[in-house]
Amino acid sequence: MYKIIGFPRSRAMRVMWLLEELEQPYEIDPAKPHSEAITAVNPSGKVPALVDGGAVLTESVAICTYLADKHGQFTFPAGTLERARQDAFTQFAVDVLEGALWTAAKNSFVHPETLRVPEIKRLCKAEFSAGLEHLGRMLGQGPYVMGETFTLPDIILGHCGGWAVTAKFDLPKDGPVYDYFKRLRARPAYRAMMDKVMAAE
Template identity: 50%
Template sequence: MYTVIGTSNSRAFRVLWLLEELGQPYRHVPANPHGEGVVAFNPAGKVPVLIDDGTPITDSTAILTYLTDRHGDLTYPAGTLDRARQDSLTQFLLDEFDAALWLAARHSFVLPEEMRLSAIKNTLRWEFERSQKTLVHRIGEGAFVMGDKMTVPDLILAHCLTWALTARFPVVETRLTDFLDRMRQRPAFQRAAAL
């Protein structure tokens, strides 16, 4: 059985949701970053951490990739053009969505107050809106980022859009708000959100 360390309001949500989608059993330890039991597995103190057979795996995207590859679901096979496109979209979301939201969080409550630059959030919101316009030209016509099949980028995008709304970053593209509504209706999403 897997163990997932991290609160469900962190990037650990992505891992919890994926495990629900995969129907895999897991134990959830809702620890905060730098909390008890986190640093022992990740010296940086960051969550999530997945423990599999006593081995810790850190970074939500690495964990998602590991689990989808291991279980052969919600991903395309390595070495295929579809997988290259999937990985490209994953990287785009991490660079353009996740990074902007994380930088805004750092300047809102993570960094010491004297190190925060609140004005940077306006620039980040502008970049976030611009990135949405780019993304809608890259995604498939189906219900998911890749088209008709749910994959790793769907988990990351839905998490980032949820995070954006919480952080008051507007989601301006209708296709993305519709996408988020569909993802939130998934039973696995709802089970993970209830944790």
């Protein structure tokens, strides 16, 4: 039984989604950032953390990479060209799409008001939109970014798509990126994850 420490409507969603895809049991401690429950295992106060036996892992992408590698699913083997291409999609999702969303969030409610730069959110939305255009060019003919195989970067990208809705960033209303996000939301594991997220609120 895995344990996720972190309130569900956060990057913990990525870990939950992957565990649903893996059909692995887990429990959730809905700790908020910088709460005692999370700082006890992660001094930075960031969520989520994953408890696996006596080990604690932090950072959602690292956690998901570990889980996919451990269970041998939703990833290509390390040292292969496919894995390098997969990792490139993951890095793109984190650098470009999540980067824009996280910068906007920090300047909306994360940082103290005296440190926020609200004007930067316009740039964040433009960078996010440009990133989606690039994603559309990268998608190719397969249903997922790695073709027929659903992999970890699909989870990261799908989470960014949902985050964008919450942050009121524009998403395509048709076309390949729209269809891609729609396919991700249709996966049974995604729906199971969202049911648990909603139940926790």
